[in-house]
Amino acid sequence: MTDILEKSQARQRLRSLSxxxxxxxxxxxxxxxxxxxxxSDIAHLLESSPPRQRTLLWNLVDKKYExxxxxxxxxxxxxxxxxxxxxxxxxxxxxxxxxxxxxxxLQQLPDTVIQEVxxxxxxxxxxxxxxxxSYPEDTAGGLMNTDTITVRPDISIDVVLRYLRRHRNxxxxxxxxxxxxxxxxxxxxxxxxxxxVSNPTATVREVMDTEIEPIPVGLPDTKVATLFxxxxxxxxxxxxxxxxxxxxxxxxxxxxxxxxDADHSLMSMAGLDEDEDTFAPVWKTTRRRAVWLxxxxxxxxxxxxxxxxxxxxxxxxxxxxxxxxxxxxxxxxAGSQTLTLMIRGIAVGQVSGDNIKWLLNRExxxxxxxxxxxxxxxxGAAVAWFGDLTIGLVIALALVINLTLASVVGTLLPxxxxxxxxxxxxxxxxxxxxxxxxxxxLSFLGLATYFYA
Amino acid sequence: MTDILEKSQARQRLRSLSxxxxxxxxxxxxxxxxxxxxxSDIAHLLESSPPRQRTLLWNLVDKKYExxxxxxxxxxxxxxxxxxxxxxxxxxxxxxxxxxxxxxxLQQLPDTVIQEVxxxxxxxxxxxxxxxxSYPEDTAGGLMNTDTITVRPDISIDVVLRYLRRHRNxxxxxxxxxxxxxxxxxxxxxxxxxxxVSNPTATVREVMDTEIEPIPVGLPDTKVATLFxxxxxxxxxxxxxxxxxxxxxxxxxxxxxxxxDADHSLMSMAGLDEDEDTFAPVWKTTRRRAVWLxxxxxxxxxxxxxxxxxxxxxxxxxxxxxxxxxxxxxxxxAGSQTLTLMIRGIAVGQVSGDNIKWLLNRExxxxxxxxxxxxxxxxGAAVAWFGDLTIGLVIALALVINLTLASVVGTLLPxxxxxxxxxxxxxxxxxxxxxxxxxxxLSFLGLATYFYA
Numbered sequence: 001m002t003d004i005l006e007k008s009q010a011r012q013r014l015r016s017l018s019x020x021x022x023x024x025x026x027x028x029x030x031x032x033x034x035x036x037x038x039x040s041d042i043a044h045l046l047e048s049s050p051p052r053q054r055t056l057l058w059n060l061v062d063k064k065y066e067x068x069x070x071x072x073x074x075x076x077x078x079x080x081x082x083x084x085x086x087x088x089x090x091x092x093x094x095x096x097x098x099x100x101x102x103x104x105x106l107q108q109l110p111d112t113v114i115q116e117v118x119x120x121x122x123x124x125x126x127x128x129x130x131x132x133x134s135y136p137e138d139t140a141g142g143l144m145n146t147d148t149i150t151v152r153p154d155i156s157i158d159v160v161l162r163y164l165r166r167h168r169n170x171x172x173x174x175x176x177x178x179x180x181x182x183x184x185x186x187x188x189x190x191x192x193x194x195x196x197v198s199n200p201t202a203t204v205r206e207v208m209d210t211e212i213e214p215i216p217v218g219l220p221d222t223k224v225a226t227l228f229x230x231x232x233x234x235x236x237x238x239x240x241x242x243x244x245x246x247x248x249x250x251x252x253x254x255x256x257x258x259x260x261d262a263d264h265s266l267m268s269m270a271g272l273d274e275d276e277d278t279f280a281p282v283w284k285t286t287r288r289r290a291v292w293l294x295x296x297x298x299x300x301x302x303x304x305x306x307x308x309x310x311x312x313x314x315x316x317x318x319x320x321x322x323x324x325x326x327x328x329x330x331x332x333x334a335g336s337q338t339l340t341l342m343i344r345g346i347a348v349g350q351v352s353g354d355n356i357k358w359l360l361n362r363e364x365x366x367x368x369x370x371x372x373x374x375x376x377x378x379x380g381a382a383v384a385w386f387g388d389l390t391i392g393l394v395i396a397l398a399l400v401i402n403l404t405l406a407s408v409v410g411t412l413l414p415x416x417x418x419x420x421x422x423x424x425x426x427x428x429x430x431x432x433x434x435x436x437x438x439x440x441x442l443s444f445l446g447l448a449t450y451f452y453a
Numbered sequence: 454m455t456d457i458l459e460k461s462q463a464r465q466r467l468r469s470l471s472x473x474x475x476x477x478x479x480x481x482x483x484x485x486x487x488x489x490x491x492x493s494d495i496a497h498l499l500e501s502s503p504p505r506q507r508t509l510l511w512n513l514v515d516k517k518y519e520x521x522x523x524x525x526x527x528x529x530x531x532x533x534x535x536x537x538x539x540x541x542x543x544x545x546x547x548x549x550x551x552x553x554x555x556x557x558x559l560q561q562l563p564d565t566v567i568q569e570v571x572x573x574x575x576x577x578x579x580x581x582x583x584x585x586x587s588y589p590e591d592t593a594g595g596l597m598n599t600d601t602i603t604v605r606p607d608i609s610i611d612v613v614l615r616y617l618r619r620h621r622n623x624x625x626x627x628x629x630x631x632x633x634x635x636x637x638x639x640x641x642x643x644x645x646x647x648x649x650v651s652n653p654t655a656t657v658r659e660v661m662d663t664e665i666e667p668i669p670v671g672l673p674d675t676k677v678a679t680l681f682x683x684x685x686x687x688x689x690x691x692x693x694x695x696x697x698x699x700x701x702x703x704x705x706x707x708x709x710x711x712x713x714d715a716d717h718s719l720m721s722m723a724g725l726d727e728d729e730d731t732f733a734p735v736w737k738t739t740r741r742r743a744v745w746l747x748x749x750x751x752x753x754x755x756x757x758x759x760x761x762x763x764x765x766x767x768x769x770x771x772x773x774x775x776x777x778x779x780x781x782x783x784x785x786x787a788g789s790q791t792l793t794l795m796i797r798g799i800a801v802g803q804v805s806g807d808n809i810k811w812l813l814n815r816e817x818x819x820x821x822x823x824x825x826x827x828x829x830x831x832x833g834a835a836v837a838w839f840g841d842l843t844i845g846l847v848i849a850l851a852l853v854i855n856l857t858l859a860s861v862v863g864t865l866l867p868x869x870x871x872x873x874x875x876x877x878x879x880x881x882x883x884x885x886x887x888x889x890x891x892x893x894x895l896s897f898l899g900l901a902t903y904f905y906a
Contacts, residue, residue, distance in 0.1 A: 018807060038683070038684065040683040041683065044683065044802070047803055048802070048803040049808065050808055050811040050812075050815075164649045167650050168650060169650065170646040170650060172646075173685070173687065175628060175687070192645055192646070192649070193622075193623035193627050193645070194623075195649075196614070196617045196618065196623065196645070196648075197620050197622065197623060228708075229708055229712070230491075230493040230494065230525075231491065231493060232493075232705040234628070234687055234704065251708075252685040255681075255682055255708060255711065256682075258708065258712060258715075259682070259711060259715060262711075262712060262716060262719070263715060263797065266719045266722070266796075267793060267797065269793075270789050270790050270793035271786075272793060272794060276794065276797075278794060278797070278798040278803050278812075279808070279811070279815075281815070285816075286819040286822045286823055289787070289790055289819060289820070289823055290823050292790065293786060293787060293823055293827055294827075296782065296786045297779075297783065297827060297830060297831060300778065300779040300782050300783060303778055303779075303782075304775050308775045308838075311771045311772075314771050314774050315768065315771045318764045318768045321760060321767050321771075321774035321777075322764065323757055325753065325756055325757060325760070325781070325890070326750075326753040326754065328778070329749065330746065330749065330750065330753060333724075333745065333746060333749045334742070334746060336723050337723050337725060337742055337745065339723075340720060340725060341720075341723075341731060343719075344716065344731070345731040349501070350500055350501040350731050350732075351501075351731065354471060355732070358503040358732070359503075359731075359732070362503075362733075362734070365735045365739075366735050366738040366742060369735075369739045370739055370742055370743050370746055373743060374747075374750060377750060381754065385761075437782075
C-alpha cells in the first residue's frame with residue numbers, strides 16, 4: 001500500500017521540491033513547481049508553508065498559473081497575496097476566472113480596487129461579474145456560475161447532439177443541460193447520461209427530468225449544501241423569484257461550503273476562525289488570540305468573585321477549596337456534551353420547534369441520572385478522603401444541581417443565541433462554561449455555608 | 454425569500470405530514486410519506502424524530518422504499534432498523550443496493566446474518582458484494598462501486614456512442630467512461646462531455662484523458678476525499694496493485710466522508726460519536742455519557758489532589774482559593790486554541806515533520822506574549838482586589854508558566870497521540886485540560902507556598 005503511494009509521481013515531485021527548497025536550489029524549485037504540480041497542489045503547498053518559505057514559493061510560481069493557484073487558497077492567505085498586486089496585475093490574473101470565483105475574490109478587495117479591476121474588463125465580462133457580485137457571498141447567488149448550456153423543450157435530441165458538437169469544450173461539471181422556455185424560465189433538466197441513451201428523434205420535452213426543483217437565488221449556502229447532499233446532485237439550476245434561470249451551482253463549490261461549515265463549528269468553539277491560516281505569523285496570531293483570552297479573563301473573574309463571597313466558609317473548611325473545581329468541571333463536561341449535540345443538530349436541520357421539548361426532556365433525564373450516579377461516586381470519595389459526612393452531602397447536592405442545570409442551559413442556549421442572531425458555536429461554549437462555573441461554585445459553597453453555619 | 458421557500462412543494466408536504474401525524478391521521482401520513490417525499494427526505498424526517506414517532510413513521514414507509522431510505526440514514530439509526538429485520542426481509546430490501554452501500558450496511562450486521570443474506574443472493578451479486586466486503590470500510594475499496602462502464606482505447610467515438618445507446622440507463626454519476634486494455638488495466642478516462650464534442654471518427658485513445666492518476670484500493674478514505682477536493686472530481690477509478698481496474702468512487706460517497714470527517718473532530722472533542730443519534734433514547738444517552746463523565750471524574754480528582762497538597766497555604770491565604778481557578782482556566786483556553794488549530798491542520802494534511810518546529814516556535818512566542826500581557830492584567834486586578842503585592846507576583850508568574858506550557862503541550866500532544874494511534878480529537882482535550890489544571894494549581898499554589906513561607 002505505502003509502496004503505491006511512494007511510487008506516485010505527485011508524491012515524488014513534492015519530496016524533491018522540499019529537498020530543493022532546503023538546499024536553496026531555486027531554479028530547480030521553479031522547474032518542479034511549474035512543470036509538475038497542479039494548481040491545487042501548489043495551493044496546498046503554500047498553505048502548508050511558514051510565511052518566509054511561502055513568499056519564496058509564491059514568487060517562483062509562473063505568472064500564468066497564479067490565477068488558478070489563488071482559486072484554491074484559503075481566504076486568509078489569498079487576501080494577503082491579492083493585497084500585494086496592483087489593479088492591472090489583478091485584472092490580468094483574473095481573466096480566466098469563472099464568475100462565482102471571481103466575485104468571491106473581488107469581495108475580499110477594497111471597493112476602489114474592485115472598481116479599477118472592473119474597469120479593465122470588457123462590457124460583457126463586467127456585466128457578468130457585477131451580476132454575481134450583487135448577491136451575498138453566502139447565498140445561492142454567490143455560489144452560482146453563469147456558464148449554463150440551455151435548450152428549448154420542443155427540439156429533438158438529435159438537434160441537441162449536433163448543437164453540442166459545435167462546442168469545442170463543455171463547461172466543467174456539466175452533467176445536465178437546462179431546459180428553458182422562450183422567456184428563459186426554468187422548465188426542467190436534461191441529464192447528459194440520458195441524452196446518450198435516448199432515441200435521437202424524441203424531443204427534449206419527452207426525455208427531460210422535471211423532478212428537480214430549481215434553487216431560489218437567495219437560499220443560504222448551507223441550505224444549498226443540504227439539497228446537494230440529500231439529492232446527490234452534481235449541479236443544480238438557480239432561478240430568480242419569477243422562475244427565470246440565472247445560472248447553476250456545481251458540487252465542487254458546494255463541497256467547499258460543506259467543509260467550511262463543518263470546520264466553522266470546530267474552530268469557533270475554540271474562538272478561532274474557520275479560515276484561520278495555520279501558519280499565520282506570530283504577531284497576527286498573538287493579536288487574534290488575545291481577544292479570546294480577554295473574553296475569558298472576564299468570565300474567570302466572574303467565577304472568582306463568586307468564590308470570593310465565601311472566603312469565611314473556605315477558611316473554616318479548607319477541603320471545600322480542594323473539591324470545588326470538581327463540581328464546576330463536571331457541570332462543564334455534561335453541559336458541553338449537550339451543547340455540542342445541539343449545535344450539530346441545528347446545523348444539519350434536525351432540531352426544530354417540534355422536537356425541542358422531547359430533546360430537553362431527554363437531556364434533563366439523562367443528565368439527572370448521571371448526576372445522581374456521579375453524586376454518589378464523588379461524595380463517597382470525598383467522605384473517604386476528608387472523613388466528613390457533611391462534605392459528602394454538600395458535594396452530592398451541588399453536583400446534581402449543576403449537572404441538571406447544565407443540561408437545560410446546554411439544550412436551550414444555542415436556540416436562544418440563534419434567535420438573537422449570535423453564532424452558537426462561537427458564544428455557546430463561553431456562556432455555558434461561565435454558567436456551570438458560577439452555579440457550581442455558588443451551589444457548592446452556598447450549601448456548605450448553610451450546613452457548616 | 455422566505456416566500457419562495459414557503460411555497461416550495463417539499464416544504465408544504467413536510468408541514469402537512471407533521472400536522473397529520475399530530476392528529477393521528479395515519480392513513481394521511483402514509484399517503485404523504487409514500488406519495489410525495491424522496492427517500493432522503495424520509496430519512497431526514499426519521500433522523501429528526503424522537504423514538505416513538507420514528508418507529509411509527511418507519512412502519513408506515515412502503516416496503517418498496519425501505520431500502521432506499523435505509524441508505525440515507527445515519528449508522529446508529531440504520532443499525533437499529535436493520536436489527537428488526539430477518540435475513541429474508543433483509544435480502545429482499547438489499548436487492549437494488551449498489552455494492553459499496555450494500556457492503557457498508559452488511560458490515561453493521563452480525564456475521565451469521567451476513568452469511569444468511571449472502572446465501573439468498575445469486576452467484577454474480579454475491580461475488581460482487583464479497584469483493585467489496587473484503588476491503589476495510591474506511592478505504593478506497595470500501596467506498597467503491599463496481600458499476601463502471603469501460604471501453605477499449607482502439608475503438609472509435611462513434612462506436613462508443615452506439616454502444617452507450619444500447620443501455621437503457623447509465624449508472625448514476627457517470628461523468629466519464631474508463632479506458633482499459635485487454636488485461637483490464639487502467640489506461641485513462643473518457644469524460645462524457647468530451648465524448649459529445651469530439652469527432653465521431655476519432656479513436657478513444659486520441660480523445661481520452663490520461664492526466665488522472667487512479668486511486669489505489671487501499672488508500673484511506675480521508676485521502677480519497679482530499680484527492681476529490683483538490684482535483685474537483687466527480688468520479689475516479691480504483692485500481693489494485695497491478696493497476697487492474699476494480700471499480701470507481703463517486704462524489705456522493707466522498708461528500709459523506711468529508712461530512713463525517715469534519716463532524717468527527719467536533720463531536721469527539723466533547724466525547725461524542727460522529728454517528729450519534731440526536732434522538733437516542735434516555736437510557737442509551739445516559740450510558741454513553743456516563744463513560745465520558747467517568748473519565749473526567751478521574752481527571753478532576755487528579756487536579757483536586759494537587760490542591761490538597763497545599764491546604765495549609767490556602768488556610769493561611771484564602772485569596773489563593775479565590776484566584777486559583779483563573780490560572781487553570783486561562784491555561785486551558787490558550788491550550789485549547791493551539792490544540793484545535795493543530796487537530797485541524799493535521800486533518801487537512803498541512804502539518805508535517807517539515808514545519809512542526811516552526812509551528813512550535815510560533816505557538817510558544819504568541820502564547821508567551823499573551824501570557825505576559827494577561828499576567829499584567831490579572832495580577833493588577835488581583836493586587837487591587839486583595840491589596841497584596843505578593844499575590845500579584847505569584848499569579849503573574851503562574852500564568853506565564855501555565856500558558857507557555859499549554860502552548861507546547863497543545864502543539865506536540867496531537868502529534869504524539871497520532872504516533873500512538875490514539876485519536877487526538879477524542880483524547881487531546883481531556884489530557885490537555887488535565888495538564889493545564891494540574892500545572893496551573895501546582896505553579897500557583899507552589900509559588901504561593903514559597904513566597905508566603
